[in-house]
Amino acid sequence: MNFLILEPNHYSKEAIKTYESLGNVFLNNDTNFSKKDINALIVRLGHMIDSEFLLEFENLKYILTPTTGLNHIDMNVCESKNIRIISLRDCMNKIKNVSSTVELTLGLLISLVRNMNGAINDVKINNTWDRNKYRGFELRDKKIGIIGLGRIGLAFARICNLMGMHVYAYDPKYDKGKNPPSYITFLHLSDLLGACDIISINARYDINNKPLISFEEVSKMQTGVFIINTARGELLNEEAVANGIKEKRIAGLGVDVLSNEHRKEFLKHSPIYKAMKNNYNIIITPHIGGCTSEAMEYTEDIIAKYFKGLLTK
Helix, strand or coil: CEEEECCCCCCCHHHHHHHHCCCEEEECCCCCCCHHHCCEEECCCCCCECHHHHCCCCCCCEEEECCCCCCCECHHHHHHCCCEEEEHHHHHHHCCCCCHHHHHHHHHHHHHHCCHHHHHHHHHHHCCCCHHHHCCCCCCCCEEEEECCCHHHHHHHHHHHHCCCEEEEECCCCCHHHCCCCCEEECCHHHHHHHCCEEEECCCCCCCCCCCECHHHHHHCCCCEEEEECCCHHHECHHHHHHHHHCCCEEEEEECCCCCCCCCCCHHHCHHHHHHHCCCCEEECCCCCCCCHHHHHHHHHHHHHHHHHHHCC
């Protein structure tokens, strides 16, 4: 079997050894391979795997991605070509202790409610030392609504509870037979939006999902709400949220994801990005939730071992 690692920089050496035990491993910057001979692509989020991309891979059988999100892969095209996708969704029990995205979610939240972006830039760029311009909010006793109680949502809920916040959640797919923590109160989405000071989006995105937050949902939120999204950009209607910020219904927005990240020049078309450039309380990070050395190396190893297990059963 011939493997091609599309994003080889700092790739786990242990994972590469695992793949080498199954066949030949090529890096994207190698010149001694032909794409038509590749049987398995190993990719993170740096490429959009669509029909045009796959044209040169005539004998591809597998796409291996150490990610939970799959919107960088055209699932329908892969199905039509009988290409099997292996992702972290196949081994969720192995990643329950990976905390990188949870930590970033907390970091975005604290940065927003304390207006750290503005304060840091004021000191750095304007040589200004004025603490009264940046009076923020304590998180204790605030109501946080978590949309999506999967691995990340549950871990974030636990942190918020320990910080003295009142935790609410919306997740119609959550199995309440699993005995959810007693500090979580389940609400319908519209009730959660109207009750909470902070909304954190931690839901899974599938290509057929509509945005969870659009104009109607923004209109139901409390004035002065803060929104965090570390799930997928497509779960927010960016125009609706940008309008909410301009109208001062939304006090701050922190996102690690944007819509259409794999399209060329997507940033300049993003209403959220445009609003950020106009100095609103918005933080955008470039999809770094899972981008820690520990998490990337671990998940690369997990996918390699999982795949080897499939082939050697």
